[in-house]
Amino acid sequence: MGRIWRSLKMGMKSLLLHKLRSGLTVLGIIFGVASVISMLAVAEGSSRDAQERIAALGATNIIYRSVKPSDEAQATGGRPARVLNFGLKYDDFDKIMATVPTIKKALPIREIRKQIRYLNRFLDGRVVGTTAEYDDFNRLEIARGRFLSQSDNEKYQNYAVLAHETARTLFPFEDPVGKSVKLGADYYTVIGVTKERASSAGIGGSLAAQDFNKDVYIPLNTCKLRFGERTIDSRSGSQSVEETQLSQITFQVASTDMVRPTAPIIEAAVRPNHPRKDVEMTVPYELLLEAQRTARQFAIILGTIAAISLIVGGIGIMNIMLATVTERTREIGIRRALGAKRKDIIQQFLIETVVLSGVGGILGVFVGFAVPFLIVLALPEQKAIVTGASVAMAFFISVLIGIAAGIYPAMRAAKMDPIDALRHE
């Protein structure tokens, strides 16, 4: 131990003899290590970000949404008062629930854009007709009162649960629970208010981002009874009538393992009834896997680029050590004459390169922590996560590169004949 410590100290002395040269060499390693760490941090940050957004949709969910068929919409353009019938039907829901055994739970949703009124205050929000499980599926938390229950739905109750912002806009000073809000032509008793919830991400165009904070939730049966299936959209010069039974059905299976076998079965049941492509399936779990694959490729590409800079740093070390060995031929001769074995010479030069790359590695780790921090400061949208594994990997690779770059110059130093080395000017 004493010997290694002494060798380290002596190695430092030799390196400090040429401060600028050693400093520049170390700089190469610092940049290499820092770029590996920060690139992997950016890759990891992006990957986690994407995965969190997708996981928020529920990895065990399979989501079906009604979409307006585009060709049909264009064909009817300009023709007034034509009823456009599309999307998911109650039949679809019943059929799937009856035939697909792996589905644990399902959540039918009917969404309508409506003005929500209380006294003279109003809000253009989203009325969501749904069942008791909606809060569970969408991770909504209740701030006051309760969410809709199954019996509310069965009894066609005129109950409403307000989302956070809806409640704040309509009832800035009062407790909304027990009051009545007006949706369309009818009044609904407020039975609960949800807490604020971050909006969910839209993914790849198939699923729009959802803002849960301007919602009103009412029982699905009540929704069907009060609003029917038609929505009339009047614009200047044209009027379109759309008929949709359900806006979305979310199916939930017991575990992520069940997602992949279940999705094609549901698809097979739904697809024949919808030849016009007026429904779309989204499988968050597939997207999650896709995101993970993309993230891994992203990390490999960024890591490789960064590793190249680390290798360049290693070449810098090798270059400088070769120059050092030539320059210190005389010193090698002296040491050999005074009793140094070949392995002592190898050890000496290896220690010097390892000190160079180790110091570069340690400083590089600090810079590697600082750079992602600066990236996040400059680009708040970007996330960067420095992982322990990437730090350890970058550091050990830098030390390995130091050893690899040091071995050849050290061997060359050790191979010298002591007599020739002593005679060297």
Added chain:
Amino acid sequence: MIVHPSQPIVKIVDIRKTYVMGHGSSGGLFSRRKGPDQRVIVHALKGVSVDFYPGEYVAIMGASGSGKSTMLNLLGCLDRPSSGSYFLGGRDVARLSDDELSDVRSRYIGFIFQSYNLVQQYTVTENIQIPLTYQGRGDISAEQQERTAKLAGMVGLGDRLDHRPNQLSGGQQQRVAIARSLINDPYIILADEATGNLDTTTSHEIMMMLGRLNDAGKTIIMVTHEDDIAEHSKRIIRMRDGQIISDGPSQRMLVAQSEGNLATVG
């Protein structure tokens, strides 16, 4: 190993050393030369036998090419003879491996070179201790630290222990080298033109110092081509063409002997 004063500390028997200079004619695929073999065999030492006893102070003299440098390299275990035997302290070191020779150098031989050969980035203390770092575990014990300071004091550098070679004069550097050659308490001290780079006054100082070491019982073998330097020794060996041509006491010793004889006669 205990060395008896009556046994030679260095015993060289019929040592020969041949070098092959130049290149062979089979010099590679694209070699255009197809002529005769270009190699030249140089016989640097042609069968030398000599003994050195503990406490001797020997100067080896000769012109360049006489074989004296080869002789010094062999004596210093920096090289191995082509044939013959070399007993150092009773042990045959002529056939040792590279590592074993290194070990012998670090324990039993002290070197003093013409150009001092100190390690520039090391302090006086660290330079003196270099041979110790290549012995065994390489740790420096408290006892060895003390010995280092004592030797530095002996060569008059007790107040410069933390100086670097570039902060010292040539004479001072050579004194560091002398201290370094003594740190392992070697069997023999080999001095290779130790005063070659020094002015007359400093040379004289260094030679006086070596003389005192010899008086204290150290065996010193030096190589020089200067007669007045060689005269500091007690025995002078002259070499020419790889052979010893004369071996006898120095003028100083002859004078001392004749005075001694006169004294006994009178």
